[in-house]
Amino acid sequence: MTALTSLYLPLLLLSLPFLSLSQLPPLPSPSPSPLPSPSIHLSPFNSRLADAFIAFEAWKHVITSDPQNITHNWCGPFVCNYTGVYCAPAPDDPYILTVAGIDLNHHNIMGMLPYHLSLLRDLTLLHLNSNRFHGEIPASLSNLTLLFEIDxxxxxxxxxxxxxxxxxxxxxxxxxxxxxxxxxxxxQVFDTSIDAFFINNNKFSFSLPPNFVNSTASVLVLANNGLSGCLPKNLGAMKKTLNELLLINSNISSCIPEDVGTLDQLTVLDLSYNNLVGTVPESIGKMKNLQVLDLSHNTLTGEIPEIVCELPSLKNLTYSDNYFLYEPEPCLKVKQLNDSENCIYWRPHQRPEEECIDFLHRPPAHCDANGCIAQLPPPPPPPHW
Structure with a gap:
């Protein structure tokens, strides 16, 4: 399971304690105000488990390789005994069992997802990472209205x-x-209540939309896709919730907006391998919780603000492969620092002097009011004599 999963599992376990048949609690003793008559008293045979049996039978038929033989015991009507399947009392009827979670992580299983998974209507957790599942995600999963976590x-x-x-x-x-x-x-995805959003290392192609800042996610990882466009100038709108933002290798062409400094809950900011230009805003020095800042492999210049290097939580500071001209001494005290391939002539492993001089003689890049790189106006036409 992922690190962030551990944040959510306690909540799931409190609301849906996974149980095997041997761990089921005894029925409550009669009370003056009896509970509504249960449908089936925690019986392993009920309509929801019957539907689940159909779903798993259909799934097993489209699994083409199972090298660890994980699904060998996917047989018989009591699906709660299947490997990787977790049952719990139904959220709307505590006296019947239902399938609450599936965890098949790291088993190298090959196959597809059948539309029959829609029969698992009480599923809250679906973990299938590190396998060889392929094909498209069935639209029938829309029936799984309790799904809390998908990996x-x-x-x-x-x-x-x-x-x-x-x-x-x-x-x-x-x-x-x-x-x-x-x-x-x-x-629309940035208007949902998704809290952790990982789409990195796919083949998506898109620009950050204006409503990107509407996201209330604490973690956004969009790296290594065909992303483009500019960093929104109003990033500060995400300050109440955003903890980690990773836009590595996203083809973003812009300046770093001054507003980024208002993200005072941010712990990780990775903007490496993009087309960022201009200087590093001093406002980053207000991000008191920042632990990791990576600005490497861009076209930034000027100097690193001293206040950034003095951030109390900063552990990893990387701005290699840029054109910085100066770094203050506090930067050298950061636990993990990479300042190579810049133009800081007294530091080791810098760019050749000729390359730095050539860069300094180029017209300086600047950004428009939206923070995007502004196109230089064309040269005036030659005079007519």
Whole structure:
């Protein structure tokens, strides 16, 4: 499971304690005001488990390789004994069992997801990372209205961004990184209540939409896709919730907005391998919780503000492969520092002097009111004599 999963599992376990049949609690003793008559007294046979049996039978038929033989015991009607399947009392009827979670992480299983998974209507957790599942995500998953956490990372899923994810009202954790999804990311995703959003290392192609700053996510990882455009100048609108922002290798062409400094809850900011220009805003020195700042492999210049290097929580500071001319002494005291391939002549492993001189003689890059790189006006036409 991922690190962030550990933040959510306690909440799931409190609300849906996973139980095997031997761990089921005794029925409560009669009270003056009896509870409504239970449908089936924690019986392993009920309509929800019957539907689940159909779902798993259908799934097993489209699994083409199971090298660890994980699904060998996926037989018989009591699905709660299946490997990777976790049952709990139904949220709307505590006297019947239902399938609450599926965890098949790291088993190298090859296959597809059948539309029959829609029969698992009480599912809250679906973990399939590090397998060889492929194909598109079935739209029938929209029936899983209790899904809280989905991890499909490190598989071979393809197609466009699954719009079904936008119809899951309880979804908080979505991880589809390291797959073959392509196309646009619908802007509506940034208006949902998803708290952790991992789409890195796919083949998406999109620009950050204006409503990007509407996101209330604490973690946004969009790295290594065909992203483009500018950093929004009003990033500060995300200050109440955003903890980690990773836009590595995203083809972003802009200045770093001054407003970034208002993200005072941010712990990780990674903007490396982009086309950032201009200087580093001093406002970053207000980000008291920042632990990791990576601005490497851009075209930034000027000097690193001393106040940035003095951030109390900063542990890793990387601004290699830029054109910085100066860094103050406090930067050298950061625990992990990489300042190589710049133009700081008294530091080791810097760019050749000729390369730095050539850069300094170029017209300086500047950004427009929206923070995007402004195009230089064309030279005036030659005079007519």
């Amino acid at each position: 499909l990372s490190n598989n071979h899923f393809s197609g466009k961004f699954p719009l079904v994810f936008l119809s899951l009202p309880k979804l908080k954790y979505l991880d589809i990184r390291f797959n073959n999804f392509s196309g646009d990311i619908p802007s």
